[in-house]
Amino acid sequence: MPDTAILDVDGTLVDSNYQHALAWYRAFRRFGTTLPIWHLHRAVGMGGDQLVTHVAGEQAEADFGDDVRAAHGEEFDALIGEVAPFGDAEALLGGLREDGLRIVLATSGSSGTAEHLLGLVDGRRYADAVVTSSDVEASKPAPDLVELAVAQVGTTDAVLVGDSVWDGQAGVRAGVPFLAVRTGGFSDDELTEAGARHVVQSLSELLDLMRGRGKSAA
Structure with a gap:
């Protein structure tokens, strides 16, 4: 973990x-x-x-x-x-918190849009830090957002959770392991080729995987 x-x-x-x-x-x-x-x-x-x-x-x-x-x-x-939150999004955030993980929310969207979307999942309540495209020179697939997220909490032991190949490429370039969910419409193979160590179908499956109870497609 x-x-x-x-x-x-x-x-x-x-x-x-x-x-x-x-x-x-x-x-x-x-x-x-x-x-x-x-x-x-x-x-x-x-x-x-x-x-x-x-x-x-x-x-x-x-x-x-x-x-x-x-x-x-x-x-x-x-x-x-x-736009609606995925039904298990807050359960994931709450579960990660219960397990003692720090949470950084990172988005290539603008700060204004990010605030609205974070409100859908009560993201500010769970997050130790939030980074957006407004905070960096280049957004995904450049590694800047991921590198800034790491720096914000001073960690050397993070994972990146995302839904797109661009998340994966950013994670690989930043040297942060990538865990992928299929929620963005990308295939198992695409996400694996982009660097995903594991691919799951939902956020609930992701939480189980991180807790050592689940399996993935990769």
Whole structure:
């Protein structure tokens, strides 16, 4: 058992990945660019500072990168009322606390959006620290968020819990073991290839695994 769990928020504690994909789709449409929603979904979990180039290319980033990120924020705000926490999210947070782990909540989202989503799971109650994309120069899959999360609590024995391949890549680059949940819509194989040491279907299974009672797909 590690002494700290670094938990992603979007797609891991709250069911928001598909709202993000739709928000990005609508945002790009404002600038005359129509991208397949499935392609956008595959990029969710990556920070907006890197997503535009990833899905639309360097020219799109140069032409309207900042504007499309702002538009995504507006579109996501219009959908945020539909975002719900996963039913076992607070049980996971409470269980980790009961087991004596420190908790850091880390998200590539903006600080304003993060506060709303944290409220859905009473995240401030459980977290020793919260880090967002506003706190670092580069978001996932860069390791900055994970490295900052580690530094915030001064640990050398943490695990990263996330739902996307971008979480896994950030964890690997930061040297922090990655435990994956399928809640973001990525497959077992994708998450394993991204560095996941274990892949589980739900947060309840994750808590059992961390307590030595469960099995994983990886």
